[in-house]
Amino acid sequence: MSIPMLRLAKWGLISKRCFSNTTTCESGKTVNLFSAINQALDIALDTDPRSYIFGEDVSFGGVFRCTSGLADRYGKHRVFNTPLCEQGIVGFGIGLAAMICITDRETAQLQKSSLQIISFPLLIRHESLWSQIVNEAAKFRYRSGNQFNCGGLTIRSPYGAVGHGGHYHSQSPESFFCHVPGLKVVIPRSPQQAKGLLLSSIRDPNPVIFFEPKWLYRLAVEEVPEHDYMLPLSEAEVIRQGNDITLVGWGAQLALMEKACDDAEKAGISCELIDLKTLIPWDKETVEASVRKTGKLLVSHEAPVTGGFGAEISASIAERCFSRLEAPVARICGLDTPFPLVFEPFYMPTKNKILDAIKATVNY
Template structure:
């Protein structure tokens, strides 16, 4: 079942139909009620409720001490967040767009990621860095990037990307409760793209566990974030042409659920990796290498990457840049004909 399919459904008891964005707010609200160490801060997150509205209502409910605006400084937001975390809080820092995170890169890579290791476990950094990422909103260079690979390449960071409203809530709650720093990257293209049932109250989706978004037997697509929905549409099309497609939604890039990846690829013998970041050294390259290293003997064809271009993110030609249904279908075919 895709997220869009539930659009017109009534929610079952104990669930509520919401957008991915609403589910993120619900996760923060739930944890702020559960744990008074949880604080939310960033640019415009207070009265305005965030430029996308992810923190709407939080300052009203929890006050300015626990949901507050910051000066316009990503470095300061993350640096102060690290200080709060090692003091014993559970900070959630919002970076308005992932494209603007680079001033904080040093604080994330050199400090948050290494705090536990470098202090021999004395100091830790249980902090969530939330940020909308990815293309599909006509945001040009600076409101569209997919920078997940930088963070996946940094030991000490967990990297989480939801693709459905229910996962967004469950994974965010798990991230807030996690003892380590988590990059929680939100595919803004699907913030309001259809709704889905989300459990009310307590809902935890453990980190490090992928999910089979669609079962199939001929070819595996590995993907995450907004690309899951593109791949689901492509799978429908492929099915008509007689290709049975399995889709693995990774949900957590670090730590990766290797088992679900390898089991699926061993079953189908074919793998397409879909991601919207620049192709070279993207996360899909890691997945391709993993498959080559651990189950090459099961492969019936080459591992194919369908990805963004090795260019800065374009404005007008965004539709050409982004992997779409046609390119995914072409990728699937390449695993059969080579």
């Protein structure tokens, strides 16, 4: 199992390989990540007439072109632009998803509706948007005693480093939303994963935050099946088997970790690499089983180290595997500073930082 080709000089050229634990590439077409997202949205609109896409600039394809052609195909009553008002976008989405839930009850229809919202500015920059997601969408089912819900709501958003985004457009806010009961948080690592996980998110009976790594929109390329398929949420994937140390990551970080594992193998260190894919609820059992085998754990993510989701993984594994750990849990993450522009190479976790941490942990 390997990370797909990333045409990025910074990471080096990785040979193109197709991988998945649930699908094959025999009938697939080679596409990049934003095209795989477009395929998933096309399928969602085609298979459920109660699906809608609305948000900032989505009718002409959006900044990253993920919704290109969908308004022409399904009409501007189903794929349409909204004012640049994040509170209104999410508030309307919650209301629409809730109303379709009521319709489901009255007509006894089983097929779930789906709604995707694209908000190109980072979500946490908008206090009103934060309130809609945290205080409304996440709590809708709980506060009604499960009489009502907005489970057909999927909020898509670009996230993470982009190479030139600076302190606003390169942030990684996933841990903020992982702290909110009632939400699911999903981050894909590749085009094939993105399509299957997005379709699963859209059809999940809970509101989902679906973060798409901006860096991978055009750089991650692999064969993606053209048919409708889903990948399970909350199931981590062991994409590389090993015995000496467990590595856990998600999103674009997996490519760097794969390269570090390759270099570690040359030094005689066998690494087991796990893609978490769903952060909430995350697959503790798969990570625990790996750590019980290797006795060592390293977590890497782009977000700042303090309060990052790696801290939750570290604490949980320390509680579950304390007697099996042979070294402190290592975390290679972003720095506790605003995301810099000129000094981005110093801020970001790199292959060499991860490799040094692998060696230090194994030799502890």
